[in-house]
Amino acid sequence: MASNELGNEAKEILRDHYGDLAKNIQNPVQLAEELYQYRIISEAALGEIKTEGWTTPNRNTALLRNVRLAIGQDHTRLRVVARALAKDIGVSSIGDEILQSCKMKFGQEEENNEEPVPVRSIDRHTILRSDDLATLERLLKDVNDWEGLGLFLGIKKTSINRIGRDKKGVRDCRREMLFCWLSGSRDDMSSNVERTFNALIKALKDIENQEAIDGIESFLSK
Numbered sequence: 001m002a003s004n005e006l007g008n009e010a011k012e013i014l015r016d017h018y019g020d021l022a023k024n025i026q027n028p029v030q031l032a033e034e035l036y037q038y039r040i041i042s043e044a045a046l047g048e049i050k051t052e053g054w055t056t057p058n059r060n061t062a063l064l065r066n067v068r069l070a071i072g073q074d075h076t077r078l079r080v081v082a083r084a085l086a087k088d089i090g091v092s093s094i095g096d097e098i099l100q101s102c103k104m105k106f107g108q109e110e111e112n113n114e115e116p117v118p119v120r121s122i123d124r125h126t127i128l129r130s131d132d133l134a135t136l137e138r139l140l141k142d143v144n145d146w147e148g149l150g151l152f153l154g155i156k157k158t159s160i161n162r163i164g165r166d167k168k169g170v171r172d173c174r175r176e177m178l179f180c181w182l183s184g185s186r187d188d189m190s191s192n193v194e195r196t197f198n199a200l201i202k203a204l205k206d207i208e209n210q211e212a213i214d215g216i217e218s219f220l221s222k
Contacts, residue, residue, distance in 0.1 A: 036131070204216075
């Protein structure tokens with residue numbers, strides 16, 4: 001099948017969920033930052049979505065417009081978009097549905113493709129920032145002790161308690177904890193907190209998670 005036909009089929013899958021996505025995406029800026037990291041949307045599109053004064057529905061519309069253009073050019077991008085959507089609490093089930101549609105429409109072999117390469121290269125001394133959240137989520141996806149990790153990263157106990165109270169499930173709590181760490185808010189963090197992979201590895205040693213450390217070391221060695 002020609003690439004433009006595959007792109008049209010990918011857009012059709014997105015179109016089936018367009019209305020629900022436009023209404024229910026909760027964190028369009030965070031989602032846009034992840035999709036920019038994977039070259040799904042451009043830096044200009046990211047800037048547009050982050051425009052001050054925009055409401056969430058307007059940001060959602062801008063985000064979906066840029067996603068539609070991207071998947072029309074390369075249908076394999078829809079799978080990456082679906083996985084990103086699955087992390088947004090408002091549309092996680094839709095993300096899962098789109099991923100299943102991709103498997104049915106384009107075949108299971110799609111899963112064997114290499115993941116897109118992030119735009120930004122990182123080493124163990126780089127100061128991490130909020131748009132590195134997607135990378136950290138992938139590397140720490142099997143870390144269940146998010147509370148212990150958060151405390152050793154320097155997040156205040158009151159903030160850990162708030163996250164546990166407000167969020168549902170380990171994945172959502174871990175993501176919010178990592179976002180607090182990357183954001184570096186004084187309300188959430190102890191003073192002089194280091195936001196690097198070195199600090200993360202040290203915290204993982206403190207909770208005795210060697211498997212996650214090995215994954216990070218492998219990532220940094222590429």
